[in-house]
Amino acid sequence: xxxxxxxxxxxxxxxxxxxxxxxxxxxxxxxxxxxxxxxxxxxxxxxxxxxxxxxxxxxxxxxxxxxxxxxxxxxxxxxxxxxxxxxxxxxxxxxxxxxxxxxxxxxxxxxxxxxxxxxxxxxxxxxxxxxxxxxxxxxxxxxxxxxxxxxxxxxxxxxxxxxxxxxxxxxxxxxxxxxxxxxxxxxxxxxxxxxxxxxxxxxxxxxxxxxxxxxxxxxxxxxxxxxxxxxxxxxxxxxxxxxxxxxxxxx
Numbered sequence: 001x002x003x004x005x006x007x008x009x010x011x012x013x014x015x016x017x018x019x020x021x022x023x024x025x026x027x028x029x030x031x032x033x034x035x036x037x038x039x040x041x042x043x044x045x046x047x048x049x050x051x052x053x054x055x056x057x058x059x060x061x062x063x064x065x066x067x068x069x070x071x072x073x074x075x076x077x078x079x080x081x082x083x084x085x086x087x088x089x090x091x092x093x094x095x096x097x098x099x100x101x102x103x104x105x106x107x108x109x110x111x112x113x114x115x116x117x118x119x120x121x122x123x124x125x126x127x128x129x130x131x132x133x134x135x136x137x138x139x140x141x142x143x144x145x146x147x148x149x150x151x152x153x154x155x156x157x158x159x160x161x162x163x164x165x166x167x168x169x170x171x172x173x174x175x176x177x178x179x180x181x182x183x184x185x186x187x188x189x190x191x192x193x194x195x196x197x198x199x200x201x202x203x204x205x206x207x208x209x210x211x212x213x214x215x216x217x218x219x220x221x222x223x224x225x226x227x228x229x230x231x232x233x234x235x236x237x238x239x240x241x242x243x244x245x246x247x248x249x250x251x
Contacts, residue, residue: 006126006249007208009183011174012155013192014135017212018115018241019145025052028105035104039085055080064167070138074098111149112214118241119154125249134177134190136161136168136197157181168192169201178207189248191241195222195230203233210236210244 015021029052033041055077063073075094082089082097089097122129132155135142139160146152159177161167168174178185185206192198193212203209211230216239221227230237236247 005187007129007187007189009130009132009178009181009188010122010248011132011134011177011188011190011202011207013168013190013194013198013212014133014137014142014145014151016193016214017191017198018111018133018151019149020110020112022053024105024108024110025049025056027108028101031104031107032101035100038087043085051084052077052081064136064161070141070162071095106148109145109148111151112241114241115151116154118244121245122248125245125251130181130183131155132157132159132177132181134159134168134173138162168194168197169204171201171205174202174205174207191244195226195235199235200226200229200233203235208236209233210238210247212241213237213239 012018026049029048030045033043033048059068059073059076059080062068062076063070068076075091075098078094078097078101079089082094119131122131133142133146135158137160139158139162142158142160143152146155146158157177157180159173159180161173164173164176166173174190175185178188181188189208189210190198190202191210191212192202193214195211195213199209199211201209209230238244238247
């Protein structure tokens with residue numbers, strides 16, 4: 001697809017693309033450790049968030065690889081975080097710890113400010129365009145986010161790695177999503193915040209891949225090999241969803 005041809009289907013990642021996951025995580029973990037007290041509450045807030053993010057990355061990818069189940073990766077995160085602050089948790093304690101954290105995390109759920117305006121503008125510029133989600137995770141869990149934020153009314157289909165059996169960046173999950181909509185991958189777009197998992201994976205499956213680089217120069221750069229591959233695939237890089245409608249459907 002080129003910008004001269006408007007897409008029939010625009011698919012999105014959920015966390016950190018439409019849904020402000022990182023912001024909710026940071027507020028959630030800081031609220032949780034403050035409520036608990038102890039060494040965690042006295043620690044540097046930046047270090048607390050950085051550790052929790054690193055543990056999420058580690059254990060969630062262990063879940064995606066099949067080394068932990070969904071509940072197990074949550075408990076592992078809680079145990080490792082508590083251990084870093086001198087507290088040893090049993091399995092039951094770790095599960096309860098994460099449940100308490102989740103209350104704080106959920107209290108901060110919201111969409112990125114550019115999410116709904118982007119969908120509205122795409123629908124205005126491309127009459128009949130269809131929207132869907134592909135997310136690495138569990139359908140029941142992600143569906144709660146969609147319902148809480150009202151995003152469930154905006155998308156037709158939600159494809160999750162748990163239900164499909166393969167996770168991004170495998171090309172099969174992108175092609176499956178297109179088939180579910182009856183859409184040609186060449187006339188379909190996928191937008192996500194991770195360069196390889198989202199944009200490169202989608203492009204390798206025949207879609208137009210859009211890398212939503214919200215962090216930009218403030219974050220660590222991707223591996224050079226990924227950047228080289230992205231250029232070879234002709235990926236689109238944006239720093240905000242506000243720019244997407246004009247790229248996909250210039251007027």
